[in-house]
Amino acid sequence: MQRRTFIAGAAASVALPMAYAQSLPTQPVRIIVGFAPGGGTDILARVIGQKLAEMWKTSVIVENKAGASGTIASDYVAKQPGDGTVLHMAHINSHALMPHLQKLNYDAERDFQPIAMVGVTPNLLICGGMQPAKTVKDLVALCKANPGKISFGSAGPGSAQHMALEMFMLAAGVKAIHVPYKGSGPMLTDLIGGQVQYSFDTMTAATPHVKSGKAIAIAQTRQKRASGHPNVPTMAESGFPGFEATTWYGLVGPGKLPVGLAKRMNEDVNKALVMPDVVEKLEASGAEDGGGSVEKFREFMHVEQVKWAKVIKDANVRVDS
Numbered sequence: 001m002q003r004r005t006f007i008a009g010a011a012a013s014v015a016l017p018m019a020y021a022q023s024l025p026t027q028p029v030r031i032i033v034g035f036a037p038g039g040g041t042d043i044l045a046r047v048i049g050q051k052l053a054e055m056w057k058t059s060v061i062v063e064n065k066a067g068a069s070g071t072i073a074s075d076y077v078a079k080q081p082g083d084g085t086v087l088h089m090a091h092i093n094s095h096a097l098m099p100h101l102q103k104l105n106y107d108a109e110r111d112f113q114p115i116a117m118v119g120v121t122p123n124l125l126i127c128g129g130m131q132p133a134k135t136v137k138d139l140v141a142l143c144k145a146n147p148g149k150i151s152f153g154s155a156g157p158g159s160a161q162h163m164a165l166e167m168f169m170l171a172a173g174v175k176a177i178h179v180p181y182k183g184s185g186p187m188l189t190d191l192i193g194g195q196v197q198y199s200f201d202t203m204t205a206a207t208p209h210v211k212s213g214k215a216i217a218i219a220q221t222r223q224k225r226a227s228g229h230p231n232v233p234t235m236a237e238s239g240f241p242g243f244e245a246t247t248w249y250g251l252v253g254p255g256k257l258p259v260g261l262a263k264r265m266n267e268d269v270n271k272a273l274v275m276p277d278v279v280e281k282l283e284a285s286g287a288e289d290g291g292g293s294v295e296k297f298r299e300f301m302h303v304e305q306v307k308w309a310k311v312i313k314d315a316n317v318r319v320d321s
Contacts, residue, residue, distance in 0.1 A: 024264060025084040028059040031251070032077050032088045034070030035155060038185030040204030040285065041070070044118050044249050045089040047281050051272035052265075066182045069156035070094035071104055078106035082256025084265070087115070090252045093159045096304040100312045101158040101319050108305065113257040114297040116269035119287025120248040121203040122222040123164050124232070126215045130194050136219050136238035139198065143174035151177040153187040153196035157319040163308070164200035164221060164245035166317055171240050191215065202247045203229070203286030211284075221245045226286040248304070249287070250297050259294070266294050 031049050035041045045062045053060035065073040070093040077088035095108045106112075125136070133139040143150050154161035157180045165178055179196050181187035184205035190196045192214045199206075203226060209215040210229075217232045223244055225234060235243035251269055253262060272278055273291045282290065311317075 023261075024056050024268075026058060027085050028061060029053075029056070029084065030061050030063045030086050032073045032086065033062055033064050034066065034073030034089075034091060034094055035064065036066045036183030036185040037064055038188070038205070039155060039183045040121065040202035040247065041089050041091050041249055042183075042185070043204055043285065044282075044287065047278055048089075048118060048251065048269065048272055051275060051278060052268060055268045055271070067156075069098050069159045069162075071098050071102075071106075074108075074112075075105050077252075077254055078111040080254045080256075082113070082254050082258060082261075084253065084257060084261055086254065087265075088112070088252050088254075089118070090114075090250045090301070091160075092246070092248050092304065092308075093156070095252075095301055096308045097160065097163060097312070098158050099305065100309045101317065109302065111255040112252040113255055113259065113262050114294050114301065115251040115253060115257075115262050116266045116273075116294070117290050117292055117297045117300060118249045118251060118269070118273070119204075119282055119285075119290040120246050121286040121288070122220040122226055122234075123161060123200040123245055123247055124203045124206045124210065124220050124229070124286075125168075125198065125200050125218040125235070126191065126206050126210065127198045127218065128192050128194050128214075129216055131197050131216075134216055134218060136233075136235065136240070139218065140172045140174060140239075143172065143176055148175045148177060151179050151197045153179045153181055153191055153199040153201070155184045155187060155201075156180045156182060158317075160202065160245065160247040161200045162319075163311070163317070166315055167243065167245050167311075168200065168235075168240075170315055171243060188215070200245065204247070204249075207285050220286075226288065228284050228286045248300075250301070262294050 049060040074094040080086040133142040
């Protein structure tokens with residue numbers, strides 16, 4: 001298997017020593033997460049990081065560099081060496097949304113080497129139990145009766161949650177207040193406490209709070225219902241046909257990471273993704289469609305970039321610099 005992996009990546013690693021192209025790092029590895037602890041990206045990074053640590057026989061540390069919708073972390077990783085000791089849990093915010101909303105110091109495609117898709121999740125439209133509207137129909141009515149007064153939290157300006165809100169306001173013809181946070185963790189704390197009313201949060205981050213009864217799930221934002229929330233209707237079922245706003249996560253390295261090493265790491269990420277305890281955690285969080293080749297993940301990210309560039313332009317979305 002090692003020989004086959006090396007041959008597959010050899011063309012991109014001609015100038016590198018044979019061992020370097022496929023040898024895993026022996027030093028501690030850091031997975032940089034662009035959001036606060038407790039959010040969806042952080043949860044999945046820790047699940048995968050634990051398994052990679054066991055397989056690679058070295059420590060794998062999740063390091064949170066929260067802020068600017070994940071772009072602070074991405075900018076940091078883009079500048080790191082390609083020896084495999086610094087990896088990044090890429091996210092729709094930093095790799096498909098913010099590149100079309102702000103001028104960044106990195107190129108979301110050129111400056112990163114894809115390793116593997118970890119999962120795609122719906123967002124969950126949620127609220128605290130004290131909120132009056134607990135169906136999409138009632139929420140639309142509430143927003144129309146109180147234009148510009150109903151608050152929606154997100155993980156940051158230009159985040160996937162923010163974009164889902166913009167899509168909702170456009171489709172429903174309503175105005176609401178966008179309240180950005182530095183990650184899902186602190187936003188969920190305020191939502192449960194009633195300081196913010198609603199959110200299109202990631203299913204990964206929201207699910208534990210929904211299961212515990214601290215938050216109420218009103219709708220989900222993929223065309224099909226996630227297996228972990230079979231009783232929560234989709235936005236399409238709730239009167240908004242075609243409404244789809246997902247969040248995705250995938251492991252990448254700096255652009256300098258050799259393709260051969262990325263493919264070697266890809267093998268172990270794919271092994272981790274089919275382990276029963278990992279599958280259970282991913283399903284509970286609504287994360288689906290993970291795994292596959294380096295090339296598959298690269299193409300997926302490219303398609304997402306093109307798609308959201310058009311949405312942002314058509315909706316005339318702006319965020320503060």
